[in-house]
Amino acid sequence: MARRSGERAYRTRAALGIAIYLALAFAPLSLMLLSPLGPARAPLQEFAVALGFVALGILGTQFAVAARIGRLKAPYGVDAVYYFHRRMAVVALGLAVAHPALLIAEAPGRIGLLNVVTAPWPARYAVATVAVLAGIIATSLWRRKIRLGYETWHAGHGLAALVILVLAALHATGTGIYTDDWKISALLFYLAIWVAILGYIRIGKPVAQLRRPYRVTRVERESPDTWTLTFSPEGHDGLRFRPGQHAWITLGRSPFSFEAHPFSFSSSPNREGGGFDMTIKELGDFTSTIGTYGPGTIAYVDGPFGAFTTDRHPATRYAFIAGGVGITPLMSMVRDAADRGDETPISLVYGAATREDLVFSAQLDELSSRIDLATTYVLEDPPQDWEGETGIITGEVLERSLGSVDAYEYFICGPPAMIDGVARSLEDLGVDKRRLHYERFEIA
Ligand SMILES: Cc1cc2nc3c(=O)[nH]c(=O)nc-3n(C[C@H](O)[C@H](O)[C@H](O)COP(=O)(O)OP(=O)(O)OC[C@H]3O[C@@H](n4cnc5c(N)ncnc54)[C@H](O)[C@@H]3O)c2cc1C
Structure with a gap:
């Protein structure tokens, strides 16, 4: 096909993205290793602490990996990025469990730190971090089995992720490992980056979407349970997408709501005026009502996303x-x-x-x-x-x-x-x- 964007450029971006990911995931550990260092401790203890800092780095980067930021996901594809997100959550949990396990192996008396009634606050934060992390992973793995609706799960997932970050930060800064003020400040700045990403996704993006609304201008039934909706930009020039990509649509609600659904563009990207079609099959709570959204319905669009394109x-x-x-x-x-x-x-x-x-x-x-x-x-x-x-x-x-x-x-x-x-x-x-x-x- 004639129009091509260089695959080599995507590969370069992919390699750069991996390098930045590794730098950010290991940033807390690197910070800990910078001078001034505390007094030397047993090698196993140092190793266990290092695992804790790597877990913290991975947990932080999860915010960027999961965020709907097209440019970050484009070189790899959305599927691959979410797969990585799920796997890294399990890796972080493994490290977060190994961290106290090795500390206890090194000095068995530390087992008392797991008693949340008597343990000092930093240890309580650590136990709570692991518990919430295990909960977030379990509800993601077994969401359907426990009949948790997608929107409820999604909202709870974001909130729990923020709670994990705060608890982990309280633990890391409270244990006295970062003895120097500047290291604590640097760590807090690092953690603030992830909170800022969450703020951008939950507030910045919806504000931007409010400024670029769309209207449904046509609704057509394609089969007994499948509908094509045409979306036209209102007061702006629409979006540019590649054939095969998708976008997240919020229909008839505020872009601040959690009810956004991903749909692929079914029209050609070459349509004049920046409008596009999406063809939607009735499946669950939201899509089974799709035929009831008549022309004139306001829509907000987040996209385009995806690497599935010729x-x-x-x-x-x-x-x-x-x-x-x-x-x-x-x-x-x-x-x-x-x-x-x-x-x-x-x-x-x-x-x-x-x-x-x-x-x-x-x-x-x-x-x-x-x-x-x-x-x-x-x-x-x-x-x-x-x-x-x-x-x-x-x-x-x-x-x-x-x-x-x-x-x-x-x-x-x-x-x-x-x-x-x-x-x-x-x-x-x-x-x-x-x-x-x-x-x-x-x-x-
Ligand atoms: C990249 C991509 C492109 C898609 N393109 C199309 C398309 O062109 N046409 C089409 O008919 N369908 C498409 N889908 C599927 C569509 O997004 C789901 O059918 C729809 O979101 C289901 O919502 P529901 O509330 O009706 O169903 P529910 O019964 O609530 O959900 C059914 C399943 O859909 C998924 N889902 C539900 N809500 C969301 C959400 N907000 N975000 C992500 N996943 C969700 C969950 O896995 C859920 O278990 C696409 C999905 C993805 C990921």
């Missing part, structure tokens, strides 16, 4: 594989290719439950007369007169639809189970993992 992966042939409403970002890529008269062949394999669930089939058929697009529809529950593929998208379906499977760069979007199944089938067929790009319609 712009970043030049190829001589693309395979787009969609499950259900996962067609949306791929539709944006197809429409973009058509707008630009791009002649790169695209093979689309599009699975849905029933024929009625195949949104955009008429548009796709029309677009295949304008660009080199071949679509294979796969229905789980086909009508009697259906002559196409049936069942789910398996390796055999992919081989029949695509022919030589190594010829393509793959873009796969849909529910997590479908993505995992398709990726496994392609890997079994010998496709290099690096040619598979995903967008999961699920964050936590």
